[in-house]
Amino acid sequence: MSTINFANREINFKIVYYGPGLSGKTTNLKWIYGKIPEGRKGEMVSLATEDERTLFFDFLPLDLGEVKGFKTRFHLYTVPGQVFYNASRKLILRGVDGIVFVADSAPNRLRANAESMRNMRENLAEYGLKVEDVPVVLQVNKRDLPDALPVEMVRAVVDPEGRFPVFEAVATEGKGVFETLKEVSRLVLARVASGT
Amino acid sequence: MVEPSLVLYGAPYERAMAVLEETLRETGARYALFIDRKGFVLAHKEALWAPKPPPLDSLATLVAGNAAATQALAKLLGEARFQEVVHQGERMGLYVDEAGEHALLVLIFDESAPLGKVKLYGKRAASALAEITEEALANPPKLPLDTEYQEGAKALLDELLGN
Ligand SMILES: Nc1nc2c(ncn2[C@@H]2O[C@H](COP(=O)(O)OP(=O)(O)OP(=O)(O)O)[C@@H](O)[C@H]2O)c(=O)[nH]1
Ligand SMILES: [Mg+2]
Numbered sequence: 001m002s003t004i005n006f007a008n009r010e011i012n013f014k015i016v017y018y019g020p021g022l023s024g025k026t027t028n029l030k031w032i033y034g035k036i037p038e039g040r041k042g043e044m045v046s047l048a049t050e051d052e053r054t055l056f057f058d059f060l061p062l063d064l065g066e067v068k069g070f071k072t073r074f075h076l077y078t079v080p081g082q083v084f085y086n087a088s089r090k091l092i093l094r095g096v097d098g099i100v101f102v103a104d105s106a107p108n109r110l111r112a113n114a115e116s117m118r119n120m121r122e123n124l125a126e127y128g129l130k131v132e133d134v135p136v137v138l139q140v141n142k143r144d145l146p147d148a149l150p151v152e153m154v155r156a157v158v159d160p161e162g163r164f165p166v167f168e169a170v171a172t173e174g175k176g177v178f179e180t181l182k183e184v185s186r187l188v189l190a191r192v193a194s195g196t
Numbered sequence: 197m198v199e200p201s202l203v204l205y206g207a208p209y210e211r212a213m214a215v216l217e218e219t220l221r222e223t224g225a226r227y228a229l230f231i232d233r234k235g236f237v238l239a240h241k242e243a244l245w246a247p248k249p250p251p252l253d254s255l256a257t258l259v260a261g262n263a264a265a266t267q268a269l270a271k272l273l274g275e276a277r278f279q280e281v282v283h284q285g286e287r288m289g290l291y292v293d294e295a296g297e298h299a300l301l302v303l304i305f306d307e308s309a310p311l312g313k314v315k316l317y318g319k320r321a322a323s324a325l326a327e328i329t330e331e332a333l334a335n336p337p338k339l340p341l342d343t344e345y346q347e348g349a350k351a352l353l354d355e356l357l358g359n
Contacts, residue, residue, distance in 0.1 A: 011341070012236050040356060042253045047261075056261060061253045064356060067348035068340055075235070075257070091264040095234035178357045185353055193346035 010071045013188050014095055015181075018120050019102035020112035021053070021081035024141040027171040028102060029058050029078055032181060035174065036062060054080040056088050074185060081116065090123045098135040098188040100180055102171075103158055105140055105148035114157040135187035138164040139180045141171050202232045202298050204239060208332045212325060216241035219321040224309035229302040230295065230325055235260030238299065249304070259292055259302050280318065282311070291318045296326030298333065 017025040026046070033044045040063045047056035057077050064072040079089040101120070103113040121131055140154050155166060165183050169176030204212060216228040216239060226246035230239040235257040242249055249255075262281075270278045280293035291303040291314050301322045305314055 014234060036356070043251045045254045045257060056265075059254065059257045062356070064349060065352045067352060068345050070340060070345070072349055072352070075253075087268055088265070091261065091268065094264065095232075182353055182357045185357075186350060189346045189349050189353075192341045193343050 009069055010073060011067075012073045012075055013097040013185075013192075014075050014077065015098045015100065015184055015188065016092055016096045017076065017078040017100045017102055018089075018093075018116065019081055020104060020109060020116040021083070023081060023102045023104040023109070023113070023116075024169070024171040025078040025081060025100075025102045026052075026054055026058050028100070028139075028141075028169075028177050028180070029060050029076055031171060031174045031177045032062070032076065033060055035178070039063070040065075053082060054078055055085070056080065057092050076181075083115075083119075086119065086123070089119070090126060093120075093123050093127065096129075096134060097192075098137075098184045100137050100139055100184050101158065101164070102139045102141050102169075103154050105142040105145055105151075105154060107147055107149055110149060110154065110157060113154060117158040132163075135184060135191055136164045137180055137184040137187065138166045139169050139176060140166060141169045141176075143168045143175070144170045144173070202238065202329065202333060203337055204230075204328075204332050205337055208328045209239060212239045212328050213241060215321050215324045215328070219303065219317050222317040223303065223305065223314045225291075225303045225305035225314060226309075227302075227304040228321075229256060229259075229304075230299060231256040231260060231302060232299050233260055233264065233297075255302070259290075259300060263292060263294075263300055280315070280322070282315070284311070289314070291315065293318050293322035294326070295322045296329045299325060299329045301325055 017028055019025055033041060042061035045059040049055050057079060060076045062074045062076065064074060077092050079092045124131060138159055140151050142148060151168060167176045167180045169180060171177055212230055216230060220228050220241055220243045226243050227249050228241045229237060231237050237252050237256045240252060266278055266281065280291065283290040287306055289305050293301045295301045301318065303314055303318050
């Protein structure tokens with residue numbers, strides 16, 4: 001759930017970028033960090049290995065501005081996608097308000113996409129949450145790959161019921177990055193406003 | 197929802213601030229932060245003489261991540277929890293203690309603050325803050341998150357991220 005600081009009149013939301021290793025989660029955050037003007041973002045923190053794989057998380061705070069006298073902030077996190085970092089991945093999900101699932105369009109990552117989604121369900125369950133309880137947006141990334149799979153094929157393995165809004169992206173070029181972030185933010189806001 | 201929303205305001209907030217202030221005075225620490233386990237800052241206080249603090253958002257996030265990892269380690273070893281954590285460099289030190297189940301106390305101090313005092317008053321402050329947290333959780337305020345708020349926030353989203 002969102003964290004509210006009445007005294008400082010702040011409302012904070014936590015958005016987590018989830019997905020298999022190398023799908024482009026960190027690239028999303030880097031792009032956002034590069035495009036958001038000074039004064040509307042804080043420091044980006046990256047806990048990564050020497051070869052730039054996320055080890056624990058990336059973190060980027062965004063300042064939306066003041067709404068009804070409350071400073072509204074989005075805290076963006078990425079998880080480490082590599083399978084063996086599951087303990088860290090689980091910790092990052094704590095208190096999540098919204099999720100961007102970044103899937104990889106590469107044919108040899110289709111299975112990794114499916115496994116990552118299953119892993120996300122399991123980890124949410126540890127907090128007593130179902131995927132249905134949290135706003136989720138699906139980003140199908142790396143659309144620029146020459147052998148990119150059709151979007152529907154990627155979707156079929158992570159979201160067979162077609163429940164989540166889908167965005168195509170090329171995160172390295174920023175395509176679809178803001179659109180994805182905006183949609184998940186809107187869903188998060190809609191959910192808190194409806195009081196569920 | 198499993199994770200309760202921790203909201204500090206009014207009297208509990210004022211009391212938390214008083215605890216932080218007193219702890220700074222007693223320990224000689226530079227900064228005191230009261231954060232939730234998710235890494236959000238609930239309250240913070242700086243000593244009057246202290247230089248500008250590092251970015252608090254980043255600090256809180258890293259401390260919360262660290263605390264979560266430490267707690268997971270304790271569990272692996274069959275411990276309910278580990279004691280408070282102290283990190284000390286050549287000049288600066290960091291004290292982190294649990295303020296109950298949902299929050300953490302962070303003290304940042306330099307070489308002028310005696311470690312014994314930091315630990316002693318840090319412990320006291322942590323248990324005082326734990327009580328305040330319980331109280332705040334038992335009396336959640338009405339949130340201003342109505343449709344008017346939602347519309348306003350959406351407009352700002354359009355402005356920041358484009359249409
Ligand atoms: N061709 C192409 N490459 C991409 C795209 N997005 C990211 N990449 C590349 O994929 C690699 C991995 O990207 P990251 O953002 O580090 O992946 P990640 O999901 O954070 O990976 P982990 O931290 O291991 O979970 C990098 O070399 C990126 O440049 C894309 O849209 N197209
Ligand atoms: Mg990464």
